[in-house]
C-alpha cells in the first residue's frame with residue numbers, strides 16, 4: 001500500500017471476503033474523483049485482488065443542520081464526481097438513506113470496504129456502526145487533512161502556537177503528490193444488478209424517495225424532490241459547487257489574487273482570498289493539492305509571493321488543522337461548556353452587565369440592527385452563503401453584545417453560521433464560532449460584557465477597512481443574486 005500508513009485507521013481487520021464482487025469505497029467526506037487517498041486505497045486493494053471498485057454515496061434528506069443551499073452545492077459536486085469516476089472505470093451508486101446503512105447494504109458483496117476521514121461526532125459514530133455491520137474488513141483513510149488528525153497530535157491542543165510546531169515537523173511527510181492510482185479492472189457497466197440495489201429498492205417505499213446516480217444528470221429535478229429545509233435559498237448563481245469549479249476558482253486565485261492575499265486579509269471589500277472553504281467542506285478539493293499548487297506558484301514567482309504563500313499556508317495548514325484537532329478531541333465541540341475555563345469565568349462575571357440594545361434572533365437574521373456594517377455582513381452571509389474572514393470575526397463578536405446571555409449568543413452564532421454559510425457545519429465552523437468566545441485565544445484587557453474576551457468595535461473597522469466599499473460590494477452581490485445585474 002503506497003498511501004501513507006498513518007492515514008489509515010483499521011475499524012475491522014481480517015482477510016478480504018472471498019467470492020466478493022468488488023472493493024467498496026463508501027464516499028462521504030472526500031466527494032472528489034482525484035487527489036483522494038481513500039479512493040487510492042480502494043483502487044490499490046482492488047487492483048491487487050483483481051476486482052473493480054464500487055463507490056457508494058448515501059444521500060439522507062435530514063443531514064444534521066443541512067438545508068437546500070448545502071444540498072444543491074453538494075449535489076452539483078457529486079454530479080461532476082460521479083461522471084469522472086465512471087470515466088475512470090469505477091462503479092458509482094447514489095442511494096437515498098442513512099449513509100452508514102446504504103454503505104452496509106453494499107458491503108455484503110465487498111472484499112474490503114474503505115471510507116474517508118471522519119472528524120465530527122456523528123460521522124465518527126457512523127464509521128463505527130458501519131464497521132460493525134459491514135461483515136468485511138473496514139478501513140478509514142484520513143483524507144481531508146494534510147497531516148492526519150491522530151498523527152498531528154494525540155490531544156486537544158491549546159492554541160495555534162502549540163499545534164504549529166507539531167504540524168511543521170511532520171508536514172513534509174504528507175505533502176506529497178497524490179497517487180491517483182489507475183484502476184486495473186474496470187467496472188463492468190451499468191447493467192450490473194447488485195443485491196444491495198434490489199434490497200434498497202424494496203426498503204425505500206415512496207418512488208420519489210429512491211434516487212439513483214442517473215438522477216444526478218437532472219439536478220433540478222433531483223433537488224426539487226428532496227424533502228429538505230427550503231427556508232434558505234440556493235446560491236448556485238454565485239457559487240456553483242463541484243471539483244471542476246473548485247479547480248478553476250483556485251487557478252484564478254493563484255494567477256490573479258494570491259499576490260494581494262496578505263495585504264487584503266483585513267479588507268472585506270476585496271475578494272483576494274481563495275474561496276476554497278466551501279469546496280473543502282464538501283471534500284470537492286484536497287488541502288494537499290491546494291498547498292502543492294500554491295507551492296509551485298511560489299517556486300515560479302519567488303520572493304514576490306513568499307509572504308502571501310506563508311500566510312495562506314498558515315491558514316490552510318495550522319488554522320484549519322487546529323479546528324479539526326478541536327472537534328476530534330473535544331466531544332462537546334458544539335457546546336458552550338467546552339470553552340476554556342478562563343473565558344467562561346470572565347463572561348459569567350460580566351453576565352449581568354447592561355446590554356443595550358438587545359436584539360432577537362429574528363432581528364439579527366433579518367439584518368435589523370443599528371449597525372450598518374454588521375447588517376451588511378449578515379446580509380452577505382444570508383443572501384450569498386459566504387463572508388470575508390475579517391467580517392466574520394466582527395459579526396460574531398457583536399452577537400455577544402446584543403444577546404441576553406453569553407450562552408444564548410453562542411447558540412445564535414453557531415446556528416446562523418451553520419444555517420447560512422456554505423462552509424458551515426465544518427470543524428472550522430465550530431472552532432471559529434468558539435473563538436469568538438475565547439477558544440484558542442488569550443485573555444485581553446477587561447471590558448464590559450466581554451470581560452477578558454477579545455472585542456472588536458465599529459471604530460476599528462472604520463479605521464482599518466474601506467467600509468463604504470464593502471457595503472457597495474454587498475449591495476452588488478445581492479443585486480446579482482436577485483438577477484438584476
Ligand SMILES: Cc1cc2nc3c(=O)[nH]c(=O)nc-3n(C[C@H](O)[C@H](O)[C@H](O)COP(=O)(O)OP(=O)(O)OC[C@H]3O[C@@H](n4cnc5c(N)ncnc54)[C@H](O)[C@@H]3O)c2cc1C
Pocket residue numbers: 273274275276277278280281312315316317319320321323387388389390392393396417421423424425426428429430432433435436
Ligand atoms: C466567526 C467565524 C466563523 C467562521 N466560520 C467558518 C465556517 O463555518 N467554515 C469555515 O470553513 N471557516 C470558517 N471560518 C474561518 C474563515 O473565516 C474561513 O475559512 C475563510 O474566511 C474562508 O474563506 P477562504 O476559503 O477564501 O479562505 P482563505 O483565506 O483563502 O484560506 C484558505 C483556507 O484556509 C482555511 N482557513 C482560513 N481561515 C481559517 C480559520 N480561521 N480557521 C480554520 N480554517 C481556516 C479554510 O479552509 C480556507 O478555505 C470562520 C471564521 C470566523 C471568525
